[in-house]
Structures are given as structure tokens and as C-alpha cells.
Amino acid sequence: MTVLVGVISQKGGVSKSTLARLIAREYAAAGWDVKIADLDISQGTSTDWKQRREVNNIQPQIAVEQFRTVAQALKHADVYDIVILDGAPHSTQSSLEIARASDLVVLPTGLSLDDLKPSVLLAHELVNAKIATDKIIFVLCRVGDRENEIEEARSYIRKAGYDTVAGSIPEKTAYRQASDNGRALSEVTFPTLKQRAEQVVQGIIDLLSEQEE
Numbered sequence: 001m002t003v004l005v006g007v008i009s010q011k012g013g014v015s016k017s018t019l020a021r022l023i024a025r026e027y028a029a030a031g032w033d034v035k036i037a038d039l040d041i042s043q044g045t046s047t048d049w050k051q052r053r054e055v056n057n058i059q060p061q062i063a064v065e066q067f068r069t070v071a072q073a074l075k076h077a078d079v080y081d082i083v084i085l086d087g088a089p090h091s092t093q094s095s096l097e098i099a100r101a102s103d104l105v106v107l108p109t110g111l112s113l114d115d116l117k118p119s120v121l122l123a124h125e126l127v128n129a130k131i132a133t134d135k136i137i138f139v140l141c142r143v144g145d146r147e148n149e150i151e152e153a154r155s156y157i158r159k160a161g162y163d164t165v166a167g168s169i170p171e172k173t174a175y176r177q178a179s180d181n182g183r184a185l186s187e188v189t190f191p192t193l194k195q196r197a198e199q200v201v202q203g204i205i206d207l208l209s210e211q212e213e
């Protein structure tokens with residue numbers, strides 16, 4: 001059975017594609033046959049990232065393909081061990097379709113109320129549409145260096161009824177540069193940043209392997 005992971009948000013630029021690539025990279029490095037389904041047809045940023053990755057000859061190679069619809073992505077999914085559905089912003093309908101198809105739905109969010117509120121509202125919409133709450137996981141992204149701000153955001157999400165993965169992804173130039181060079185967040189050279197990316201993705205991997213048991 002192909003494992004399906006959806007990465008979605010209502011807002012743009014919250015790190016969906018960044019997380020999709022991180023998850024894809026870790027599974028690819030573990031020898032899984034991985035594909036990122038880039039559903040952001042108007043931007044295709046993960047498709048561009050894959051080209052930068054190829055130009056810079058970064059291993060392991062990661063397959064990325066653009067799909068116009070979730071249904072089309074699913075039609076091509078069964079030859080892979082895992083497919084990461086990299087969602088488009090501002091499309092509740094497509095987000096819902098991704099969530100329905102996915103074994104785990106990853107919701108990246110920033111720490112401000114402007115980010116948290118729409119993220120929680122999207123999760124509520126998923127639950128209203130009968131998506132199981134334990135399939136939904138939040139990831140705190142583009143965080144600053146104030147631990148209390150991070151914990152407040154975590155508790156906001158918990159109070160709304162959802163879990164966050166342990167750890168968080170800080171906003172860092174090194175991550176941006178890595179991405180510009182076709183690398184995933186876990187492929188940065190700074191050990192602390194590499195560790196933070198690995199902690200977050202390990203939380204996602206653990207949830208997926210718990211489901212398989």
C-alpha cells in the first residue's frame with residue numbers, strides 16, 4: 001500500500017512545499033520510492049526545486065510531478081512507496097480532497113494569530129468533513145528564537161483540539177539558501193539546524209509508522 005501524506009494550508013507561504021521536500025528527502029534517503037505530487041500548478045515551486053537539485057547533483061534524487069487535480073495525482077500513486085501531496089494555498093476544496101486521501105495531514109503554521117487562526121479553522125473544516133482528528137498534525141514553522149512564543153502557539157493549537165509535532169522549524173537564511181540550491185532542510189550544513197529539521201520530520205515519520213502497526 002502506498003503511504004499518502006498531505007501538506008496543506010489555507011494561507012500561502014507557510015512552508016508547505018518546504019515540509020513536503022523534507023519528508024520526501026528523509027524517506028528517499030531511507031530507500032523508499034518517493035514522489036512529491038506538486039498540486040500548486042500555478043507556481044510549481046517543488047518542480048523547480050527538483051530541477052535545482054538535479055543541476056547540483058544532490059542525492060538521493062527525488063521525483064516531483066505536477067498534477068492538476070488530486071484525483072490525477074492519486075491515479076499515479078500506487079507505483080510509489082510514499083507520495084507527498086504538496087498542496088496549493090487558498091483552495092479549501094483541494095485541501096479537503098488531499099486530506100481525504102491522506103494517511104496523515106500535515107498543517108504547517110507560523111506563530112502569529114494571523115497564521116494560527118486560519119490554520120486551526122482549516123483543521124476544524126477537515127474535522128467537520130469527517131477527517132479523523134488523529135490524522136491531523138500541526139508543524140510550527142518559521143519560528144523565532146523565543147521559546148515562550150513557540151510554547152504559546154503550541155498551547156493555542158492544543159486548546160483547539162490538535163497536536164503539534166515536537167520541535168519547530170526556525171526562520172533561517174541557511175534554510176532559504178539550502179532550498180535555493182535544491183536541498184531539503186535536513187541537508188543544511190549547520191548541525192543545529194540539521195537537528196531541528198530532523199526532529200520535526202522524525203515526529204512525522206513516527207506518526208506514520210505508528211499507523212502501520
Ligand SMILES: Nc1ncnc2c1ncn2[C@@H]1O[C@H](COP(=O)(O)OP(=O)(O)OP(=O)(O)O)[C@@H](O)[C@H]1O
Nearest residue numbers: 012013014015016017018089170171172175176179
Ligand atoms: N524556515 C524557513 N526559513 C527560511 N526560509 C523559509 C523557511 N520556510 C520557508 N522558507 C521560504 O519561504 C518561502 C515559502 O515557503 P514554501 O514555498 O515552503 O511555502 P508554501 O506554503 O509552499 O508556499 P505556497 O503557498 O506559495 O505554496 C520559500 O521561499 C522558502 O524557501
Ligand SMILES: [Mg+2]
Nearest residue numbers: 016017040045
Ligand atoms: Mg508551495
